[in-house]
Amino acid sequence: MFMKKFILYFIVITITLLPGCQKSEEKSVVQLELMTHGFQETRYSSIFQAIEKFNKEHPERQYILNVETYVSSQYSWKEYQKIYEEKNKNNEVDIFITASEYVAYLADNNLIENIDGIVNTPTFKEQYFAPLWNCITYKDQYWGVLVETGAHFAFINKNSLRGFGYTDEQIEVLPQKVIESKFTLYDLERLSQQSIKAGITKYGIAHRPNSGIFYYLMAKQFEAVDFIDNKIIAKDDNFIEMANYFKNNSTYFPYWKEFNENCANKEVAVILNGCWYPYDLSMDHLISTDDFWDTYIPVLIPAKTVKDRPSTISNTIMATVSSSSKHKADVEEILRMAYSNWNDNAIHSAYTYHMPVAKDAYNNEIFGQNKHLKNMMYAMDYTTFVPHTANNMEVIDNIFSVVTSVETGDKSAEEATELFLKSLE
Numbered sequence: 001m002f003m004k005k006f007i008l009y010f011i012v013i014t015i016t017l018l019p020g021c022q023k024s025e026e027k028s029v030v031q032l033e034l035m036t037h038g039f040q041e042t043r044y045s046s047i048f049q050a051i052e053k054f055n056k057e058h059p060e061r062q063y064i065l066n067v068e069t070y071v072s073s074q075y076s077w078k079e080y081q082k083i084y085e086e087k088n089k090n091n092e093v094d095i096f097i098t099a100s101e102y103v104a105y106l107a108d109n110n111l112i113e114n115i116d117g118i119v120n121t122p123t124f125k126e127q128y129f130a131p132l133w134n135c136i137t138y139k140d141q142y143w144g145v146l147v148e149t150g151a152h153f154a155f156i157n158k159n160s161l162r163g164f165g166y167t168d169e170q171i172e173v174l175p176q177k178v179i180e181s182k183f184t185l186y187d188l189e190r191l192s193q194q195s196i197k198a199g200i201t202k203y204g205i206a207h208r209p210n211s212g213i214f215y216y217l218m219a220k221q222f223e224a225v226d227f228i229d230n231k232i233i234a235k236d237d238n239f240i241e242m243a244n245y246f247k248n249n250s251t252y253f254p255y256w257k258e259f260n261e262n263c264a265n266k267e268v269a270v271i272l273n274g275c276w277y278p279y280d281l282s283m284d285h286l287i288s289t290d291d292f293w294d295t296y297i298p299v300l301i302p303a304k305t306v307k308d309r310p311s312t313i314s315n316t317i318m319a320t321v322s323s324s325s326k327h328k329a330d331v332e333e334i335l336r337m338a339y340s341n342w343n344d345n346a347i348h349s350a351y352t353y354h355m356p357v358a359k360d361a362y363n364n365e366i367f368g369q370n371k372h373l374k375n376m377m378y379a380m381d382y383t384t385f386v387p388h389t390a391n392n393m394e395v396i397d398n399i400f401s402v403v404t405s406v407e408t409g410d411k412s413a414e415e416a417t418e419l420f421l422k423s424l425e
């Protein structure tokens with residue numbers, strides 16, 4: 001995901017929240033340490049309110065919060081996890097905001113605490129959307145509270161569709177056509193190739209420049225990978241088919257700047273990215289969200305054939321309790337208060353183009369103001385998730401290597417697939 005660039009490698013924010021006008025030196029004040037990835041302050045702003053409430057309810061225990069924000073223009077998710085591991089060893093983190101794909105690794109290595117006590121309650125049980133329980137559940141235990149979710153889409157250039165003979169009315173119903181598997185990945189291929197041939201766009205299909213769970217989704221759509229007996233396995237013929245699909249249709253942009261500029265300049269027939277992408281482009285002042293929606297229409301990742309099913313995959317962020325925290329019980333209670341604030345979840349979702357995690361947030365008037373995102377929520381009925389294995393992100397990195405190696409011509413689909421199969425041994 002592209003994040004707004006900052007000059008500093010990370011930002012440290014310290015906010016003191018104490019009741020009344022008492023001076024902090026009159027009380028025993030404890031500083032809680034929070035680590036987060038990305039630039040969205042609304043991912044953790046509700047914790048400030050929760051601490052203020054906690055301090056009022058427990059005058060004998062007073063907390064302040066220190067936030068370290070690692071922006072992804074400087075730190076990948078993998079690097080961010082490694083930094084956390086080192087800080088965890090030194091008891092330097094209390095709250096760790098992370099992606100749910102890492103839950104197996106974090107839990108198996110005793111880096112986070114299970115928090116069944118707060119999650120297995122009506123507060124969350126009656127609110128979370130059913131598919132999202134998969135994200136925080138591992139070995140029948142809950143390992144975090146949900147912060148946000150999202151889904152990946154194919155954003156199709158309306159000008160490319162018009163060049164393919166689509167009327168505006170047909171464009172409007174295209175998402176339903178994809179749902180019914182009447183528009184497949186190979187229809188997407190023909191559209192992108194025709195768009196280039198007709199001079200409507202310079203490029204056909206474009207995807208994010210770096211590794212991510214989207215590539216696991218594409219492998220699943222080609223039935224190239226499966227999850228059996230707690231292992232990710234691959235089917236070589238299907239994997240070769242997927243590799244050739246990327247080779248024949250997509251362009252690899254190695255840098256976000258080039259990728260974003262071409263998407264914003266409408267030089268791409270199909271963008272494969274997450275629901276938050278219009279927001280990211282607007283934050284980088286490349287295109288307004290209104291202009292983006294005038295140009296592109298989002299659909300699920302189409303089925304491979306009319307006999308298959310369209311799909312998407314969800315990026316889900318969760319807040320966890322560090323295993324090295326000396327204040328685990330209080331941190332759990334603070335997270336319970338912070339992340340059951342569905343109004344804040346609605347605000348965060350509507351503003352940053354991420355999807356809410358709870359029913360009350362979805363029904364909130366504020367979230368409803370983002371009509372485009374609300375209209376995309378149907379994707380939750382078609383979503384899937386990366387399996388919880390300790391090496392899942394390594395597998396995804398290797399799928400990404402297959403895709404880029406065939407796009408750049410470094411390897412044939414067969415050669416790249418052979419290397420991938422060896423990586424699973």
